[in-house]
Amino acid sequence: MYHRFDAVIVGAGGAGLMAAAQLAGKANVAVISKLYPTRSHTGAAQGGVAAALGNLEEDHWIWHMFDTVKGGDYLVDQDAAEVLAREAIDAVYELEHMGLPFNRTPDGRIDQRRFGGHTRNFGEGPVRRACYAADRTGHMILQTLYQQGIKHQVTFFNEMMMLDLLITDDGVCTGVVGYDIHSGEIHVFHAKAVLLATGGFGRVFKVTSNALSLAGDGCAIAFRRGLPLEDMEFFQFHPTGIYKLGILLSEACRGEGGILRNDKGERFMEKYAPTLLDLAPRDMVSRSIYMEIREGRGINGQDYVHLDLTHLPAEVIETKLPDITDFVRTYMGLDPVKDLIPIQPTAHYSMGGIPTDVDGRVTIDEENTVLPGLYAAGECACVSVHGANRLGTNSLVDLIVFGRRAGRHMLKTINENDFHPLPKEPDFRARAEVSALLEGDGTENANVIREELQEAMFRDCGVFRTAEGLTSLREKLTELRHRYSRVGVRDKSRTFNMDLVETIETGYLLDVAEAVVAGALAREESRGGHFREDFPQRDDVNWLKHTLAYRTSGGIEMRYKPVVITRFEPKERKY
Amino acid sequence: MQVHLRIQRFNPEVDSKPYYEDHEVEVEPTDRVLDALNKVKWFHDGTLTYRRSCAHGVCGSDAMRINGRNRLACKVLIRDVGTNITIEPLVGFRVIRDLVVDMEPFFNAYKSVLPFLINDDPAPTTERLQSPEDRERFDDTTKCILCACCTSSCPITWTNDEFVGPAAIVNAHRFIFDSRDQGAAERLAVLNQKSGVWRCRTVFNCTEACPRGIQVTRAIEEVKRTLLTGDVS
Numbered sequence: 153m154y155h156r157f158d159a160v161i162v163g164a165g166g167a168g169l170m171a172a173a174q175l176a177g178k179a180n181v182a183v184i185s186k187l188y189p190t191r192s193h194t195g196a197a198q199g200g201v202a203a204a205l206g207n208l209e210e211d212h213w214i215w216h217m218f219d220t221v222k223g224g225d226y227l228v229d230q231d232a233a234e235v236l237a238r239e240a241i242d243a244v245y246e247l248e249h250m251g252l253p254f255n256r257t258p259d260g261r262i263d264q265r266r267f268g269g270h271t272r273n274f275g276e277g278p279v280r281r282a283c284y285a286a287d288r289t290g291h292m293i294l295q296t297l298y299q300q301g302i303k304h305q306v307t308f309f310n311e312m313m314m315l316d317l318l319i320t321d322d323g324v325c326t327g328v329v330g331y332d333i334h335s336g337e338i339h340v341f342h343a344k345a346v347l348l349a350t351g352g353f354g355r356v357f358k359v360t361s362n363a364l365s366l367a368g369d370g371c372a373i374a375f376r377r378g379l380p381l382e383d384m385e386f387f388q389f390h391p392t393g394i395y396k397l398g399i400l401l402s403e404a405c406r407g408e409g410g411i412l413r414n415d416k417g418e419r420f421m422e423k424y425a426p427t428l429l430d431l432a433p434r435d436m437v438s439r440s441i442y443m444e445i446r447e448g449r450g451i452n453g454q455d456y457v458h459l460d461l462t463h464l465p466a467e468v469i470e471t472k473l474p475d476i477t478d479f480v481r482t483y484m485g486l487d488p489v490k491d492l493i494p495i496q497p498t499a500h501y502s503m504g505g506i507p508t509d510v511d512g513r514v515t516i517d518e519e520n521t522v523l524p525g526l527y528a529a530g531e532c533a534c535v536s537v538h539g540a541n542r543l544g545t546n547s548l549v550d551l552i553v554f555g556r557r558a559g560r561h562m563l564k565t566i567n568e569n570d571f572h573p574l575p576k577e578p579d580f581r582a583r584a585e586v587s588a589l590l591e592g593d594g595t596e597n598a599n600v601i602r603e604e605l606q607e608a609m610f611r612d613c614g615v616f617r618t619a620e621g622l623t624s625l626r627e628k629l630t631e632l633r634h635r636y637s638r639v640g641v642r643d644k645s646r647t648f649n650m651d652l653v654e655t656i657e658t659g660y661l662l663d664v665a666e667a668v669v670a671g672a673l674a675r676e677e678s679r680g681g682h683f684r685e686d687f688p689q690r691d692d693v694n695w696l697k698h699t700l701a702y703r704t705s706g707g708i709e710m711r712y713k714p715v716v717i718t719r720f721e722p723k724e725r726k727y
Numbered sequence: 728m729q730v731h732l733r734i735q736r737f738n739p740e741v742d743s744k745p746y747y748e749d750h751e752v753e754v755e756p757t758d759r760v761l762d763a764l765n766k767v768k769w770f771h772d773g774t775l776t777y778r779r780s781c782a783h784g785v786c787g788s789d790a791m792r793i794n795g796r797n798r799l800a801c802k803v804l805i806r807d808v809g810t811n812i813t814i815e816p817l818v819g820f821r822v823i824r825d826l827v828v829d830m831e832p833f834f835n836a837y838k839s840v841l842p843f844l845i846n847d848d849p850a851p852t853t854e855r856l857q858s859p860e861d862r863e864r865f866d867d868t869t870k871c872i873l874c875a876c877c878t879s880s881c882p883i884t885w886t887n888d889e890f891v892g893p894a895a896i897v898n899a900h901r902f903i904f905d906s907r908d909q910g911a912a913e914r915l916a917v918l919n920q921k922s923g924v925w926r927c928r929t930v931f932n933c934t935e936a937c938p939r940g941i942q943v944t945r946a947i948e949e950v951k952r953t954l955l956t957g958d959v960s
Contacts, residue, residue, distance in 0.1 A: 187778075188830065190873050191786040205853075248854040251844025251907065253862060253869050260856035285869070291785065292869065299843035334823065363780040399783045478940075479783060482802060483757075599769035642773030645740050648824045651773040 153339045157182040157307070158566040160328055160343040162314045162370060164189035166197075166290070166551030167530030167558070168349030169297035170243075171512075173250070174559030176304030179566050182341065183306055184330050186313040186365065186653070189298045193351055193363045194551065197290025198475065199404035200282030201247075201548035202270060203240035207261045208280040213237040215272060216281060218720060220546060223269040223433045224503075224539020225680035225690065226722035227383070227698070227715055232535040234718065235510050236546070236553050243552040244283050252296040254285050255472075265472075266407040269433040269543040275727070278431055282545045287402050287475045293548060312339065313653060314350070315582035317373050317526070324572045325514075325525035329582040333653060336646030338579050338586070344569050345525055345562040348374065348506060348514075349555065352531040353664045355602075355657075357499035358610035361393055361400035365657070370532040372660035374506050375667060379516055379523070380700040380711070382534040383504035384664070385671030386681045388542055389615050391437040393498025394483055395456045401476050401495060403544040405461060406430040408472055412441065413458045413492070414449040420457075428727040435541040435681045436727065438497040438615050451494065458492035497615055503542055503681060504671070505534040507700065512558025518700065518713040525565065525572065529558040536698065539715075540680020589655055594640035598655040601632050601639070601662075609665055613672055618685050622673040629666055636662055667701040670708040675699065692722050729753055730805060732763060734775065735815040736825050745822065747813075748772075756806035760793055763812070764800060777826035784938055787874030790817055791826050797876040797936040817879035833875050836891040840899035840917055845910025861906040864960075868901040868946050870939040877933035877943050889922040893933035893943045896924055900946040903959055911959045915950070924951050 157180050161168045164185035175181040185192065204211040217237035221228045248254060248262060255263040264280040272279040285292040301308065309330065315338070316329035325346050330339040350370030354362025375381050391412070392401040406412075412430050414420045424440040425432035432440075445455050461469055466489045469477055473488075480488045506528040507515045514526040530551050537550055608628045612621035636659060643651035677691035678684050697712040729751055737745040752766045761779055768775045777800070778788040784802035791800055792815040794808055805812075820828035846855075871894060878884055878892035899918055903911045918924045924947055933943040953959055 187780055187786075187788065188834070188873075191780045191788045193781065193786070195872070196781050196783070196785050245850075245852070245854055249850040251846075251902075251905070253865070253905070254854070256857055256859045256862045258859065260858050262854050286866075288785075288870070291872070295869075295871075302838050303843040363786065364782055365780045397783075475785070482784070483804070485757075597770070643776075645738055645774070645824075647738065647740055648776050648827050650776050651768070 153337060154342065155182065155339060156342045156571070158343065159345045159347070159562050160184065160341045161347045161349060162328055163192070163349035163351060163530070164308070165192035165349060165351055165530060166194035166293050166297060166548060167555035168347065169301055170552050170555030171347050171349065171529060171559030171562065172306050173297060173300045173304070174556055175563055176301065176306050178563055181306055182309060183301065184309040184312040184314065184341070186311060186333065188310050189301065189308060190294060192294055193366060195291045195294040196363065196400065197548055198287040198400065198402035199407065200265060200267060200284035200289050200545045201244060201293070201552070202267065202281045202545040203244040203283055203549065204237065204281060205241060205244065205262060205264065205283065207257055208264050209272070211272065211279055211281055213241065215274060215279065216240065216270070218274050219270050220537060220543055221539070221720050222275070222725055223543040224541055225725055226696065227536070227539030227679060229536050229716040230718040230720060231716045232510050232537045236537045236549055239553045240549045243556055247293065247296060247552060250296050250300050252285065252292050254283055265404060266431060267544045268403050268406065268431045268437070269428070278428065282407065284404065287404055287473045290548060293552070314369055314373065315585060317346070317377050318575055318578050319377055319523070320572065320575050323523060325523060326572045326574050327578070329579050331582065331586065333648055336649060338582055340574070340578050342571060342574055344571055345527060345565045347512065347527040347529060347558055347562060348532055349528070349530045350532045352502045353661060354499045356605060356609050356661050356665045356668065357614070358606040359393060359396070359398040359496065360499040361390060361398055362499065367657035367660045368664040369657070369660050370528065371505055372663040375663050375703050378702065379514065380507060380702050381504060381667045382507040383536060383671070383699050384502070384667040384701055385675050385699060386503035386540050387499065387668065388434055388501040388503060388681045389438040389497040390434055390500035391441055391497050392459050392495040394479065395494035395496050397483055398498035399479055399483060400498065400500065401459060401479065401493065405459060405473060405476060408468055409464050411460045412437070413460050414444045415451050415453070416449060420444050420449070425727040432727045433541055433543060439683060441497055442615050456494045456496045459495045460492050461488045462490055462492065499610070501542055501547060502531055503534070503536070503538040503540065505532045508533045508535055510535065510557065511561040512554055513561065518711055527558045527562060529554045540682060586652070589641045589652060590644055592640065594638040596635045596639045598636070598639050598658040601636055602658045605632055605661060605665060613669055616683055616685050617672055619673065622669055626669050626673065629662065629669060633662055666708060670701055670710065671699045674710050696722060728756060728810065730763060730810045730812055732767065733813045737822050738774070738824055754805050756804070758805050759801050760803045760805065760808065760812065761789055761800040763805065764814070776824045785872060787872035790874040790876045790879070791815065792817060797880045799874060799876070799938045802938050817875060819879050819885045830875065833878060833892070833894065836895040837873065837898055839891060840895045841910055841914050842898040842902065844902060844905065844908055845913070846907055847909065855907050857906055865901050865904040867941050868897045870941050871897050871901070872939060874938060876936040876938055880932040880936035882930060882932065883926050883928060887926060890926040891922055893947060896947050896950055897941060897943055900950055903950065903953065915954055918950055919954055924954065
């Protein structure tokens with residue numbers, strides 16, 4: 153089936169829907185999602201969205217910018233961080249005007265709470281910057297933006313999975329190809345502007361806070377089409393995942409006063425981050441947890457520590473952290489009001505992704521050459537505002553600020569351009585891929601391949617990395633890729649074939665994992681979320697630069713581009 | 728431990744009617760029912776079909792009937808449902824395949840209550856003010872994840888296709904009692920029709936079914952009362 157829209161947005165999370173809200177009523181826009189929009193993983197974000205509103209105490213966007221740059225271990229592009237911090241304020245007000253039910257101060261303004269790495273006056277101490285709605289801020293953002301989509305009659309294609317990105321020989325993006333999960337039909341979407349807002353790929357790791365559907369679809373398809381992926385070695389492990397399950401317990405737990413404790417009951421963050429303590433940035437806290445475990449101070453000598461909320465008033469726990477309280481009760485049978493909660497770091501967020509400029513336009517090389525017609529925003533993109541480590545709440549800021557900027561720039565593109573012709577036989581590759589999987593006689597089980605991948609990635613490309621581990625991991629990926637070439641889809645139906653969907657997703661995970669591992673092996677330094685035990689220091693002389701990974705016939709090719717530094721010279725990072 | 732799953736199956740391409748299929752799987756007592764389904768799908772029978780995404784009860788994808796009750800498969804632990812587990816699609820919805828039902832009528836009902844803030848006043852340069860008490864007034868109904876557990880548990884919806892159902896009313900409530908909203912009259916007009924709140928017989932199934940703990944029946948009663956009194960405070 154053929155469709156023609158001014159703009160096609162792939163992914164219906166915060167970034168995609170924020171872009172759609174800018175285009176609604178002004179252009180003919182379609183949003184395609186492999187889920188129903190309200191199932192998107194933005195809805196799982198808990199603690200807050202940062203903006204220097206200064207509702208409770210003095211705050212300034214430049215402090216937010218500084219924290220973002222320092223939190224990212226100076227790999228952040230500072231022009232982009234400035235846009236993020238400045239426009240966060242207006243974007244939060246826009247969400248409020250759309251109806252988002254933020255928690256309120258006694259005088260009726262948006263309430264704000266503390267969050268890791270967010271400070272007053274360039275690092276003096278924690279500041280209340282995270283605007284929130286209990287511990288379901290992401291849920292409220294997702295619902296509010298979907299409501300706007302309904303209000304403005306945006307066209308949604310639900311349960312439609314992207315299979316291909318249409319880029320012509322002369323280098324223009326002209327649309328996407330989708331697979332209708334309901335019917336098995338292939339759809340071609342012809343567009344003047346395409347936005348990839350497909351989210352992350354935490355499912356490459358065994359223990360993760362990410363949804364089962366987060367397989368890096370947009371990143372993998374762009375990578376296959378020859379576009380680079382930027383800074384993929386930087387992946388964030390959130391310190392407080394529920395032990396073994398990986399379900400996220402928001403940093404808001406520590407923002408409200410929660411403390412991490414080892415087997416001896418010690419508040420071990422005093423040793424690692426004397427000023428910010430438990431509210432140090434996530435990369436540092438996750439490493440600290442592992443240091444405690446390695447030195448035998450995990451609980452009962454095992455691989456977890458405790459999150460302690462028991463000293464907080466029961467009312468704070470019940471009213472400000474209600475969902476988290478429910479998770480702990482449901483999945484652990486514990487009561488955070490009186491019990492210590494077993495936690496371990498959980499794979500949470502990709503700082504890397506498809507390179508873009510501050511208007512969401514996808515760039516393809518060291519010179520930031522723009523690929524006309526193609527945009528990316530949200531976790532699948534790398535602007536780069538998170539650098540080597542994202543601060544808590546800045547993911548939601550990223551979605552609304554750069555989703556909005558991408559949407560507005562797409563409108564300009566739509567108004568200034570005609571439809572560019574599609575490539576010949578636009579759906580050829582997608583049809584071939586689906587036919588090969590449905591009609592092939594492969595015997596390898598994609599689920600077995602995926603579980604082995606997740607296990608190996610979590611072991612050798614997690615919080616701590618070494619050349620030895622990464623080299624053996626690279627060999628493991630080669631083996632898995634060979635096996636994947638003989639994969640068999642057991643379900644041959646056209647109707648709602650989730651076996652096919654999961655098999656395709658496993659292919660995407662293998663692709664992004666290759667980029668992550670290649671970057672991690674190449675980068676011989678430690679910075680932010682990337683920690684090499686064999687190169688434990690940050691090395692600004694050789695490595696203050698972004699990685700661009702390209703997939704070529706000869707393997708992964710690495711190129712590099714400089715970091716944009718405007719206001720803050722790199723310094724040692726202490727908290 | 729080993730559990731016995733009895734799962735309703737239906738593939739419209741080959742089956743004329745639904746049937747039950749049995750599977751034995753090895754799981755931990757602390758595993759979710761979704762983990763047991765994944766085990767069947769990933770390692771025993773790849774054709775088993777259901778929706779899922781977040782796997783921790785916030786996205787609303789995997790609503791289904793587990794031992795006769797509407798639950799999210801990712802929010803029910805094996806130890807809480809025992810070793811014999813019957814799993815069926817939501818009642819009152821057309822089955823597309825196995826445990827996947829047609830959600831379109833559900834979302835259409837949701838859309839019919841104008842589920843978005845209506846306020847035509849020019850927006851201020853900062854936030855609109857709202858007291859913590861006014862914010863608290865509609866807090867409960869902001870929790871809805873549109874999973875359909877409530878609507879499918881309501882006996883009225885089983886026989887009446889017109890009734891908007893509890894989830895749509897919950898989402899109308901979320902805006903009717905928001906002090907920033909000016910669209911209460913329009914929404915109440917929708918809910919005052921034959922398809923609206925008066926179809927509710929106060930059975931409380933919806934409240935029991937809600938995985939988010941929303942007091943659904945109470946929300947519906949508040950909307951009914953407002954229709955009678957005109958008071959939206």
